[in-house]
Amino acid sequence: MSAATQNNIVRVMLVDDVPQRSVRVAEKLTGDGFDVIARLPSAAGLLFQIEQQKPDVILIDLQSPGRDMLESLSVINIHNPTPVVMFSEEEDPSYIEEAVDAGVTAYMVGGVEAERVKPVIDVAMAQFKSFQALRQALDSTRTQLESLSVIDRAKSLLMQQHSVSEDKAHKLLRTLSMDTNQSLPQAAESVIKILSQNKKNSGNHDN
Numbered sequence: 600m601s602a603a604t605q606n607n608i609v610r611v612m613l614v615d616d617v618p619q620r621s622v623r624v625a626e627k628l629t630g631d632g633f634d635v636i637a638r639l640p641s642a643a644g645l646l647f648q649i650e651q652q653k654p655d656v657i658l659i660d661l662q663s664p665g666r667d668m669l670e671s672l673s674v675i676n677i678h679n680p681t682p683v684v685m686f687s688e689e690e691d692p693s694y695i696e697e698a699v700d701a702g703v704t705a706y707m708v709g710g711v712e713a714e715r716v717k718p719v720i721d722v723a724m725a726q727f728k729s730f731q732a733l734r735q736a737l738d739s740t741r742t743q744l745e746s747l748s749v750i751d752r753a754k755s756l757l758m759q760q761h762s763v764s765e766d767k768a769h770k771l772l773r774t775l776s777m778d779t780n781q782s783l784p785q786a787a788e789s790v791i792k793i794l795s796q797n798k799k800n801s802g803n804h805d806n
Contacts, residue, residue, distance in 0.1 A: 608632065609634065609656060609720070610633075610652075610653075610654050610655045610656075611635050611636065611654060611720070612635075612636060612637045612649065612654035612656070612657045612658065613625055613628075613635055613637065613639065613658050614639045614641070614642055614645065614658065614659040614661065615639075615658075615659075616641055616661050616662055617660070617662075617710075618640070620660070620710070620711065620713075621638050621640075623713045624713045624716055626713070627714070627717070628716060628720075631716075633720070636652050636654055637652050637654070641661070642659070642661060642664065642667070642671065645668065645671045645672075646671050646675065649681065650679075655682070655724075656681065656682040656683070656684065656720055656724055657681055657682070657683045657684070658684050658711070658716070658720065659684065659686065660686040660687070660711040664687055666697070669697055669698060669701040670701070672698075672701040672702050672703060673700070673701040680731060681702075682704045682720075682723050683702055683703045683704050683705075683723075684703075684704060684707070684720055685705070685706050686707045686708075686710055687706070687708065688710070690708055704726055704727045704730075705719060705722065705723040707719060745784075746784035749784050749791065750772065750787045752787070752791055753768075753772060753787035753791050754768040754769055754772065754787075755768075756790065756794040756795070757772070757790065760797070772786050772787055772790065773786075775790065
């Protein structure tokens with residue numbers, strides 16, 4: 600992704616605890632067509648700042664990033680996924696793994712250099728876009744599988760309690776779906792709830 604796509608300038612939040620370097624990186628980014636919306640000297644209040652500023656990408660280079668910051672990034676990744684590029688001297692594989700799990704899109708060992716910031720951000724944003732597309736596809740597949748499972752369970756209950764064929768059970772679900780203006784999975788859930796309750800009541804009467 601380029602710095603400007605269809606006149607939408609990429610908004611960057613820069614978190615850097617070295618003032619001189621922060622200025623150089625910000626100037627380079629601005630020259631490359633990015634909009635540096637904030638320069639933070641630490642990760643303190645990072646969640647609040649991101650909520651307020653809503654950056655397109657977060658660029659981080661801190662001497663001691665710490666795990667508190669990773670917790671903040673994890674919250675961001677869950678509630679407001681945002682590309683994160685992190686430069687760090689920390690080479691511990693376990694920390695790098697934690698950073699990636701927390702939502703860091705690109706982890707670069709070493710300090711940030713103004714000259715290489717743009718290509719790193721471009722790649723990170725492209726990777727982020729691909730990952731989000733994959734995650735949405737997986738979520739969609741999971742939802743479809745869950746829906747099929749609900750429908751199959753409803754059909755099974757109809758077949759057991761009303762002695763109908765699978766085809767007839769499916770037609771009953773489709774009719775209920777249209778009559779109640781519900782999706783097929785929603786209609787199936789309604790059937791499961793009703794028939795399960797009927798079975799429970801029947802069992803109580805037998806006792």
